[in-house]
């Protein structure tokens with residue numbers, strides 16, 4: 337284990353040792369990170385990535401922790417969080433420029449206040465702009481990549497500006513996973529503030545009625561299989577309300593697992609296995625997990 341003073345030789349931002357990560361996730365689950373760092377600027381990001389690569393220390397970028405399950409043992413290595421210094425929004429001509437640490441709700445609001453439309457359907461996704469770009473998060477017919485023009489990243493220890501075509505955007509995925517995203521530019525169509533705000537409100541109400549937003553969770557557990565809905569398959573198998581430890585299949589939306597009573601990552605994994613096995617046995621369909629698992633030695637689901 338390296339000391340904080342050694343990292344401070346190349347890094348000006350905040351560094352914490354043994355930082356508990358549960359509070360940085362929407363699931364409220366997960367152990368500690370060896371190092372948790374908040375870069376103060378671009379040089380800090382470049383330097384910490386180079387440092388980690390030189391020392392052979394794994395590093396991981398964390399957004400709002402809304403699509404991940406962190407192991408109870410935590411993360412060996414460096415967790416980089418960009419919500420402090422990459423938390424800016426500005427207009428550049430007709431384009432919206434957003435730091436990667438900005439929360440989607442704030443980003444959408446900024447766009448609406450600047451008479452822009454086309455992103456209001458994303459408002460209820462509990463992500464950062466960085467996490468939403470990596471996952472190409474989307475809802476109600478729109479996705480994050482729709483209006484992106486360029487993304488600034490650190491890749492291979494170097495600062496790069498990627499055109500949209502070089503980001504490898506796909507359905508709920510991209511090729512940005514191997515980068516640290518710093519900021520992105522969006523060109524959005526014009527929109528009437530009142531009308532776009534109203535649509536945002538309606539979609540958030542719709543979302544809140546369908547999803548267990550009042551209990552900690554990490555969004556949909558499984559991808560929808562081709563021509564099928566994971567939630568429908570899980571519901572058909574009578575799994576709503578099934579519990580393992582403090583984890584439960586949501587009674588509101590079958591493709592959500594909720595942390596209803598101090599669930600551990602172990603509880604969640606066991607529940608995922610129960611769901612997968614039952615759906616496989618009853619329908620012959622092998623569900624594929626949506627989340628990214630972090631810090632697990634080896635997990636066979």
Ligand SMILES: Cc1cc2nc3c(=O)[nH]c(=O)nc-3n(C[C@H](O)[C@H](O)[C@H](O)COP(=O)(O)OP(=O)(O)OC[C@H]3O[C@@H](n4cnc5c(N)ncnc54)[C@H](O)[C@@H]3O)c2cc1C
Pocket residue numbers: 362396397398399400401402403404418436437460461462463464465466467468469470471472473474475508512513515516517518547549553554555556628
């Ligand atoms: C209640 C709820 C509802 C949801 N609804 C939707 C929905 O409607 N549509 C949808 O698509 N998703 C939805 N999700 C899932 C989730 O919000 C998205 O996948 C989101 O894009 C994750 O963003 P994040 O900032 O939380 O990223 P994290 O979960 O922190 O990370 C996700 C991945 O992105 C990487 N990453 C994050 N930031 C950066 C960065 N700056 N640079 C490089 N890599 C980075 C991480 O390393 C990780 O691989 C929902 C989740 C919840 C809890």
